[in-house]
Amino acid sequence: MLFADDAALVSHTNDGLQRLMDHFAGACKEFALTISIKKTEVMTQDAPIPPTISINDSRLETVDNFRYLGSIISSNVSLDAEINARIGNAAAVMSKLQKRVWENKNLTLNTKMKVYQACVLSTLLYGSKTWTTHAKQEKKLNVFHMRCLCKILGITWEDKVTNSEVLSKAKLSTIFAMLSERRLRWLVHVHRMEEGRIPKDLLYGQLECGSRPRGRPHLRYRDSCKRDLQSANININSWEDLASQRSAWRVALKSGINRAEEDRCKKQASKREKRKAFVSPPDTTFICDTCTKDCHSRIGLYSHCRSCSLAARRNPSSSVMDGGQ
Structure with a gap:
């Protein structure tokens, strides 16, 4: 794969990628456009030898991570770098609004929550509708989310306030519910696309050849969507029929996400009660x-x-x- 500021070229072979690069460079030359060598990089996946791609006798650098359209793409298909960057950017936004918003006594709590959703959450969950997250990554995002809410509400660990009470005061849901809702909305949006669109071909496409290596396979986007559908109590086999009815899908999605959030809070409360009731002999x-x-x-x-x-x-x-x- 070859990434530039606003273009991406993908090929399975070194020669194929070089031909694409030559055609791209020729097209840019026809329109009097200049390709920046410093901003154009090559990224490989499972390649035994790094490729040698050049533009006008200038060899391009091979990297493991590249920021493309605001998101970090990794060669190992991991979201750790992207999530760390999202948390860092959201933390910077939180610090910039500390004195003007969070510590401003003239603003109501409802106004602060609206600013938090518009500025901090939008930065934290940018592009999350296409994320394939693991439980550890979702927990990391939720920990940052709860820390921000406690900071806005003025709650410290000494107050011994549970996460459920914090969310109730802020009138917000957990990151788990937000990620599930965004993924399922994007899933239905892709399902309604016309045939031949690249996102729909990637979602429903199957490999013609090849074999799966030994060991546990990578988590796929379809696996995350199935997990979200199950948590929202939506039938995996008939969700497409439900998605064709917009009003029915909205009602089912909203009620399912709320029910899953309630079940999650009940499980946490049950664990907390068991932990408190435990007495050592x-x-x-x-x-x-x-x-x-x-x-x-x-x-x-x-x-x-x-x-x-x-x-x-x-x-x-x-x-x-x-x-x-």
């Missing part, structure tokens, strides 16, 4: 077997055992009592 001790240190709690013992066993492997000649001292 009175005769339970939390002493390390390696250095006999009293850690006073189960989580403290677990954390200490990891560091203590690592120190014992690094320095086996030391006495076992040194770790407790």
Whole structure:
């Protein structure tokens, strides 16, 4: 793949990509356009040897990440770089609006939430309708979302306010619900496209040849959409028929997302109650077997055992009592 500021060329071979580049350079020359060598880069996927693509005897640089139309595209098909960049940009917007909006007592909470949705959330979730996110990545986005809401509402960890109460005060949903809603809306939008459109061909296309390598395959966009449909209680086999009816689809999507959000909050509340109700037996001790240190709690013992066993492997000649001292 070859990326420029506003163009992308894709090919399966080095020679094919070079021919495309030559044709593109010739077309630019016909219209008196100049291709910037510094802004044009080459990115490969699973290529044993980096390709050698040149423009007018100037070799292009091969990179692993490239920012294309505001989004970061990685050679390993990972969203980690894109999500980190989105969080960084959203954090910068939050800091710029700190004094003028978040700390402004003349603005109501409703106004602050509108500004947060328009400026921060739009920056954080830019292009998220096409993301294929894992649970860890969604949790990372939701943690940043909750931290921003607590900052706007003036809530600290010492107040011991649950996430459900924070969302209720802000009248917003979690990032999980926002991502599901955006993905499903884009899914229906692509489904309604005419035949021959590139997004629809990619969504419904199948490979003619090739075999899947050993191991777990990469998460596909279709897999994420199936997961969202299941969480929204929408039939996977008949969602296309439902999508053809716009009003019925809007009602089903909204009610399904709200129901999934309620179930998620109930599960979190149930886990929190179980955690609070857990009481250690009175005769339970939390002493390390390696250095006999009293850690006073189960989580403290677990954390200490990891560091203590690592120190014992690094320095086996030391006495076992040194770790407790």
